[in-house]
Amino acid sequence: MGARLSGTEVVALGGHVGLEAVGKDLLLGALPPVMHMRASTTEAPAACWLLNQAFHEMREDRSGASFVADHLARLLFVQVLRTYLAEAHTSPAGLLRALADAQIAPALRLMQGDPSHPWTLADLARAAAMSRTSFADRFKTLAGVPPVTYVHNWRMRMARHSLWRDDTPVAALASSLGYASESAFSNAFKRTTGMAPRQYRHAIRASGVWGRSGDHSGPVL
Template identity: 60%
Template structure:
């Protein structure tokens, strides 16, 4: 049986792990490197929506990125990193005015690691990859990130991301002991860099102002994050608005208003959603009895938990466990 998620004592202060660290444990992050691209002259390639978290690193030259529903093309220079989240088609090009061709026939025509576009030569070189996420990870991250994050080569995060991509590539193609384990953890470090940019550098995020709020923004709010940390670390505790406001050193009214502004939902509604995400993860990865999950997440009975879980997911806990493992 998994260890209880709640604490036996009444928690009065935040623990050492921040909400992002706890959340990353639920993502099931695994990095998959896609094909690289070399190009020269005049060229443009249209890509389908990635449907997952995609990272594009520019190794040489300049490449223009044109993304669906993003008003202005983005100039990507050597050392820059672009992160795509969501279901938007995009184009990589030597110039945003060049008419694009579909990239898929080009990819199918060869099994080489790098495909080539345009004239002979190597004016531009880029390599991309995507991060596979568990169902819970997709729910947490793809709904919280803006459609595009542009990380400039001048930032520490870009340098770290390029290094991590290179190391991941080496591990994926290595037969060394532990290479699979190393690649999986490098993927989590890649996620950390992406999240740090989002939390500390808003201008890097295209259309971020128009994007819905989510759990990432409360994590970046100095006082709200204190209450968020308690909910993440002690989800089974019967939190009240007064307790959470006290942890944030705010009045109940001010705390409730501020939390809803940055998270988009009231504090206790957020807590319920977080409990359901933890439950999904436990049902998928562990053999913990449903009754034990209910108790660990603060529900007085298995039936109360099952009803709440079915309202959220459309499936009873045991049926969800069967379906998630089968898929």
């Protein structure tokens, strides 16, 4: 991160955004390696204020400076994402480009908000106020995958997250994600990850990832 204070004086601030190990690829895969915020963007004034506040907190080393700077960095990341979403129409197909589309976003929110629902193409097209054919074509163009594939991938992502973070029984997890039986869920999960749910839970916890508050890899701001 960088901030120009006056004249030719430039102050560079370095940092990272912590992401959970399970699912971080969902965001990182949708973002470019470097994001540039132009001064003309709507979010630029707020971003400049956040940068200057972070600079002053770190320079003066006041009580609670690290806590304040951490939250300022999170808010700055939101402003950068907003800038990116505003220009997402020029980006490669992916989650953020689909979320930035006024027609596709309502359908995405439905799928993500209630993954256990047996969503049909007709349901999702209705939410987007489009015909099924037009919706399916536009969704694949923007998200990179067909709607049915996206629903499946989202359920598997939710399953991986739950198996990593909590001790929900596999049968209960299967039901919460809309599968008629534990075996149906287990078969779908194994086809996707190469491991049965219980095997995956054991493997990810044994790997040392279990119990961390987040992973320190993230995009460059």
